Amino acid sequence: xxxxxxxxxxxxxxxxxxxxxxxxxxxxxxxxxxxxxxxxxxxxxxxxxxxxxxxxxxxxxxxxxxxxxxxxxxxxxxxxxxxxxxxxxxxxxxxxxxxxxxxxxxxxxxxxxxxxxxxxxxxxxxxxxxxxxxxxxxxxxxxxxxxxxxxxxxxxxxxxxxxxxxxxxxxxxxxxxxxxxxxxxxxxxxxxxxxxxxxxxxxxxxxxxxxxxxxxxxxxxxxxxxxxxxxxxxxxxxxxxxxxxxxxxxxxxxxxxxxxxxxxxxxxxxxxxxxxxxxxxxxxxxxxxxxxxxxxxxxxxxxxxxxxxxxxxxxxxxxxxxxxxxxxxxxxxxxxxxxxxxxxxxxxxxxxxxxxxxxxxxxxxxxxxxxxxxxxxxxxxxxxxxxxxxxxxxxxxxxxxxxxxxxxxxxxxxxxxxxxxxxxxxxxxxxxxxxxxxxxxxxxxxxxxxxxxxxxxxxxxxxxxxxxxxxxxxxxxxxxxxxxxxxxxxxxxxxxxxxxxxxxxxxxxxxxxxxxxxxxxxxxxxxxxxxxxxxxxxxxxxxxxxxxxxxxxxxxxxxxxxxxxxxxxxxxxxxxxxxxxxxxxxxxxxxxxxxxxxxxxxxxxxxxxxxxxxxxxxxxxxxxxxxxxxxxxxxxxxxxxxxxxxxxxxxxxxxxxx
Amino acid sequence: xxxxxxxxxxxxxxxxxxxxxxxxxxxxxxxxxxxxxxxxxxxxxxxxxxxxxxxxxxxxxxxxxxxxxxxxxxxxxxxxxxxxxxxxxxxxxxxxxxxxxxxxxxxxxxxxxxxxxxxxxxxxxxxxxxxxxxxxxxxxxxxxxxxxxxxxxxxxxxxxxxxxxxxxxxxxxxxxxxxxxxxxxxx
Numbered sequence: 001x002x003x004x005x006x007x008x009x010x011x012x013x014x015x016x017x018x019x020x021x022x023x024x025x026x027x028x029x030x031x032x033x034x035x036x037x038x039x040x041x042x043x044x045x046x047x048x049x050x051x052x053x054x055x056x057x058x059x060x061x062x063x064x065x066x067x068x069x070x071x072x073x074x075x076x077x078x079x080x081x082x083x084x085x086x087x088x089x090x091x092x093x094x095x096x097x098x099x100x101x102x103x104x105x106x107x108x109x110x111x112x113x114x115x116x117x118x119x120x121x122x123x124x125x126x127x128x129x130x131x132x133x134x135x136x137x138x139x140x141x142x143x144x145x146x147x148x149x150x151x152x153x154x155x156x157x158x159x160x161x162x163x164x165x166x167x168x169x170x171x172x173x174x175x176x177x178x179x180x181x182x183x184x185x186x187x188x189x190x191x192x193x194x195x196x197x198x199x200x201x202x203x204x205x206x207x208x209x210x211x212x213x214x215x216x217x218x219x220x221x222x223x224x225x226x227x228x229x230x231x232x233x234x235x236x237x238x239x240x241x242x243x244x245x246x247x248x249x250x251x252x253x254x255x256x257x258x259x260x261x262x263x264x265x266x267x268x269x270x271x272x273x274x275x276x277x278x279x280x281x282x283x284x285x286x287x288x289x290x291x292x293x294x295x296x297x298x299x300x301x302x303x304x305x306x307x308x309x310x311x312x313x314x315x316x317x318x319x320x321x322x323x324x325x326x327x328x329x330x331x332x333x334x335x336x337x338x339x340x341x342x343x344x345x346x347x348x349x350x351x352x353x354x355x356x357x358x359x360x361x362x363x364x365x366x367x368x369x370x371x372x373x374x375x376x377x378x379x380x381x382x383x384x385x386x387x388x389x390x391x392x393x394x395x396x397x398x399x400x401x402x403x404x405x406x407x408x409x410x411x412x413x414x415x416x417x418x419x420x421x422x423x424x425x426x427x428x429x430x431x432x433x434x435x436x437x438x439x440x441x442x443x444x445x446x447x448x449x450x451x452x453x454x455x456x457x458x459x460x461x462x463x464x465x466x467x468x469x470x471x472x473x474x475x476x477x478x479x480x481x482x483x484x485x486x487x488x489x490x491x492x493x494x495x496x497x498x499x500x501x502x503x504x505x506x507x508x509x510x511x512x513x514x515x516x517x518x519x520x521x522x523x524x525x526x527x528x529x530x531x532x533x534x535x536x537x538x539x540x541x542x543x544x545x546x547x548x549x550x551x552x553x554x555x556x557x558x559x560x561x562x563x564x565x566x567x568x569x570x571x572x573x574x575x576x577x578x579x580x581x582x583x584x585x586x587x588x589x590x591x592x593x594x595x596x597x598x599x600x601x602x603x604x605x606x607x608x609x610x611x612x613x614x615x616x617x618x619x620x621x622x623x624x625x626x627x628x629x630x631x632x633x634x635x636x637x638x639x640x641x642x643x644x645x646x647x648x649x650x651x652x653x654x655x656x657x658x
Numbered sequence: 659x660x661x662x663x664x665x666x667x668x669x670x671x672x673x674x675x676x677x678x679x680x681x682x683x684x685x686x687x688x689x690x691x692x693x694x695x696x697x698x699x700x701x702x703x704x705x706x707x708x709x710x711x712x713x714x715x716x717x718x719x720x721x722x723x724x725x726x727x728x729x730x731x732x733x734x735x736x737x738x739x740x741x742x743x744x745x746x747x748x749x750x751x752x753x754x755x756x757x758x759x760x761x762x763x764x765x766x767x768x769x770x771x772x773x774x775x776x777x778x779x780x781x782x783x784x785x786x787x788x789x790x791x792x793x794x795x796x797x798x799x800x801x802x803x804x805x806x807x808x809x810x811x812x813x814x815x816x817x818x819x820x821x822x823x824x825x826x827x828x829x830x831x832x833x834x835x836x837x838x839x840x841x842x843x844x845x
Contacts, residue, residue, distance in 0.1 A: 242731055277665060284669075291676070319673055326666040333662040370672075373679045386729040517769040575817070578738055598741070598772040609770055 003068050006056025007147040013049035013100070014137045016042050020107075021130030024123035028196065036123035040111055043126055046133065047104045054101050057146050058088050067153040070094060070146045076159035076574050078545040086170030087160045092310075093146035095173060099290075100136045102174070102181045103129065110185055110210070113640075117206060124192030125185075132184055135317045143310045159545065159574035168228035176221030176248055180286040182214025183251060186258065187283035190276045191325055194332045204266035204275065209634035211262060211279075212491070215255040216634070219627035222248050223620050231584055236515065236593055236611045238619055241390040246369045247289030250362050254282040257358040259630070264351045268413055269340035271352070273333040278355075280329060284322040285362075291318055292369070343415040350408035357401045364393045402456040402503060405496060406432075406463035428466055432459035443512065453507025461500035468493045491633025495626045502622025508615040515612075517597065521605040529612045531592060532556040537604055538596070546570040548581070551596050551606065555585065567608075569596045582609075590614045690791065691799070691807040696723075697789040704756050704764050704778035711753065711779040713805060720831045721751040722824075723799040724775075725787065727759045728767040730795040736814035737771045743820055744774040750828065754778035757787045757795055800824070802831045 020042035027035025061084045066072040074087045089098040107129040114122050186207045193203040230238045258278040265275045291314040342348035368385045410424050436455030473481040518526050522537035536552040548568040555563045565583035582595040590612055597607030696713045703709035726733045744752055754775040756764045781787055800809035809827045
């Protein structure tokens with residue numbers, strides 16, 4: 001009964017979404033306040049029904065209702081409660097339901113925080129979000145209904161994919177989706193602004209906090225995914241340029257570009273058409289990511305749900321949403337005038353360069369991801385583009401970004417003097433070169449790449465710190481001066497410090513990691529770097545729904561035991577899938593990583609994989625700091641006190657340039 | 659004016675490619691090799707350059723050729739399945755074709771992930787891959803006792819394809835082999 005209620009609630013949610021999309025849009029067009037007011041109640045009803053639907057599916061998982069096909073395929077009576085709940089979004093149908101839920105949550109959040117916005121604007125934004133929701137709910141009802149019943153109820157379920165039975169992966173998809181779907185908000189703002197012809201600084205101001213928050217979630221989601229791949233897949237790497245990873249990385253890059261171009265649009269009234277385009281692209285790439293993952297166009301490790309009919313549906317949806325908005329853009333953009341002017345040597349130029357680099361980086365990833373597909377479609381054969389391409393293209397493209405960051409933060413808006421900036425930059429440049437060189441000499445082995453990486457990291461940190469210092473008003477008491485600085489500025493500073501930490505992490509991890517695969521008999525030891533690993537043998541262990549071979553490895557440094565590590569090799573009972581659970585000793589300056597390979601002979605010898613990974617935590621730490629910076633920036637006071645100077649109905653104020 | 663249309667045009671081109679891509683099923687590429695004698699080759703073994711791996715040396719037994727490379731993402735997912743496959747079916751002769759790889763990378767890959775292969779031919783230049791019509795990595799072929807190609811799977815094997823296709827074919831071919839030399843090949 002409960003699954004049918006969930007199914008029915010989904011249909012009602014679709015009806016609500018239709019109201020939410022059509023009436024406010026119509027109302028905004030003919031200036032009818034009652035129609036526009038429908039936006040709010042329809043969005044609330046929409047939320048209610050999607051929540052009921054989501055709760056019904058969750059209940060089916062918790063109560064082991066294997067008559068529901070989706071539950072039978074993705075759960076098992078031995079599955080622990082935490083993973084029964086996270087299994088709701090563990091496969092295709094449920095993850096779409098999560099998508100829909102998050103979209104309607106964002107919609108209601110927009111309504112909650114947009115009391116000061118013009119009525120038409122809110123109506124249009126909510127309506128566009130409703131249109132997107134219609135597409136997703138239809139997709140679910142037609143091709144991927146999570147509530148489908150099985151004619152013959154199986155005695156037990158087929159279990160959740162063991163790869164997904166992990167805490168990191170339980171929270172990774174919601175974070176990622178909050179980011180993906182979050183870009184729907186700046187997208188809707190851009191569409192609404194184009195529809196209404198209000199592309200002014202106020203529009204950029206409204207979009208900024210939403211963009212920052214969506215980007216923060218995407219950052220955290222990607223970070224969680226990277227961390228999960230590191231400890232769960234047993235490969236010891238943190239990024240693989242897998243198509244699905246790329247699918248989340250592309251909107252991240254464009255979102256980052258959008259954050260920076262919105263700043264210029266709000267402050268200086270420049271790059272308007274460009275900013276609108278970025279907002280459209282960021283969300284389009286989120287949809288494209290969904291398409292790539294769900295359609296089976298690209299074969300990848302992650303693509304656990306592939307089905308061509310679904311692909312066709314998403315493609316049509318993609319054409320309507322992206323094609324429609326780009327057509328609107330082509331129609332409206334020629335009339336958008338950027339009123340701000342700036343000279344070549346200015347912060348505007350620096351932000352433009354930042355945008356160009358990010359967009360080119362994203363384009364190169366898009367090319368690498370789709371190139372195999374293009375060749376295939378042209379009948380030129382099938383190829384696989386691997387990490388060598390991405391590393392050789394991406395690293396040289398983004399290193400200048402770090403240099404630019406340090407220069408850009410010193411530049412004034414509109415116009416600046418090269419002499420002044422050069423003078424300002426001298427000291428930070430000398431500090432970072434000296435510090436970078438000294439630090440790289442302290443490393444166990446001198447490498448030029450490490451020196452460059454460290455100089456860049458110090459450069460970003462020093463420039464950011466110096467910029468912050470210059471912002472503090474020296475004539476006031478320190479606490480007052482610090483309180484005066486807006487949160488947006490704190491957010492930017494924090495995010496840029498995150499960049500510095502991140503650069504340290506990737507530089508040292510990729511250049512100084514030590515890895516070794518060794519055959520070890522019980523009692524044998526192996527020395528890797530400063531650490532001595534002693535293998536004590538393997539015992540059998542029972543888990544809730546798996547059996548495990550658990551190894552014991554004692555790690556010593558300078559003769560003293562520093563850690564006992566217990567890597568596991570699990571076989572999950574239902575899916576018979578072998579899983580590697582690496583043992584990791586995490587530390588600020590290094591991770592020790594031990595994974596069990598295969599049993600080699602009857603004497604108890606195993607192949608064991610040993611890693612010493614210096615500073616790998618800094619990669620994720622840096623990313624988290626960046627994300628928190630985005631969050632902090634979104635809470636800047638001025639986003640909350642949006643004052644509308646002109647009357648809502650007048651279309652002739654100075655800011656309107658369309 | 660035109661430059662504002664550019665994003666839309668680029669998107670339309672992309673959609674055309676995506677829709678063509680959607681209609682292609684990587685698993686349904688017809689292989690002209692099915693029913694034909696397996697293309698011959700003679701390549702050094704990945705672990706021992708002195709040792710030669712060739713289809714001739716496998717004559718008289720049913721064997722599986724798996725094309726893989728250390729740079730191939732999908733091979734990672736496939737590898738644990740190969741390990742498990744060989745562990746639970748000890749009589750499967752799985753021969754690897756290490757395609758466009760380097761000795762060092764190929765070897766350390768096997769060291770890290772386990773070596774399910776009976777032998778591994780090292781095809782550095784990928785020439786043998788061309789003879790076998792390899793579209794992409796990974797691909798898997800089944801060759802019967804007479805040396806004829808009987809089955810081809812493009813893309814990574816998963817449990818479903820192993821249980822429903824690979825294992826039944828192997829079983830069928832080995833029974834035929836036991837029935838004896840009378841088996842005729844129907845092309």
